[in-house]
Amino acid sequence: MQFTYKYSSPIGGITIASDGESLTGLWFDGQKYFANTLDSRHKEIILPIFEQTCEWLDIYFKGQCPGFTPSLHLSGTPFRMMVWEILQKIPYGETITYKEISEEIIRQKNLKYMSPQAVGGAVGHNPISIIVPCHRVVGSSGSLTGYAGGVSKKVELMKLEHMDTSVFFVPMQGSAL
Structure with a gap:
């Protein structure tokens, strides 16, 4: 059985999911891939993991680094799990590029090549937004792309982390990165 809880953030509603012990999902309401790891049967209740996640x-959302991470239970392909593990290592207030993530996978797996686009797909399917900080990933050119919650939310999250968002740009629809 899966459980959910609704959280009201300053930048939109958030749905949080759990298996009863650990966090399994955290999505902005209506975002791309919303609740894609959530069973159709789930119950909305308050659990200790939800209290910890809300804290x-x-x-x-007060613009501070929480200093702890709620218990997480991520589930995905080995490739996605590897990407999500790298995301969890991005420091608060800092960014990394899709290319840098692909280079890290090349290094770890001793590969010749890893597509930054494949990395982008894995980043976009991250089921635990914000806490697994996919909003900290940017294009090599400084473009703000690929956030399932929407670029405007990505900018707001970066501002909360005291990042200078003026150094980034939003590419026009259909432009190459």
Whole structure:
């Protein structure tokens, strides 16, 4: 059985999911891939993991680094799990590029090549937004792309982390990166 809880953030509603012990999902309501790891049968209740996650979010939305991470249970392909593990290592207030993630996978797996686009697909399917900080990933050119919650939310999250968002840009629809 899966469980859910609704959180109201300053930048939109958030649905949080759990298996009863750990966090399994965190999505902005209506975002791309919303609740794609959530069973159709779930129950909305308050659990200790939700209380801890809400505490984390309260601190985060005050513009502070929470300093702890709720218990997470990510589930995906080995490739996605590898990408999500790298995401979890991006420091608060810093960014990394899709290319840098692909280079890290090349290094770890001793590969000749890894597509930044494949990395982008894995980043976009991250089921635990914000806490697994996919919003900290940018294009090599400094473009703000690929956030399932929408670029405007990505910018707001970066501002909360005291990043200078003026150094980034939003590419025009259909432009190459």
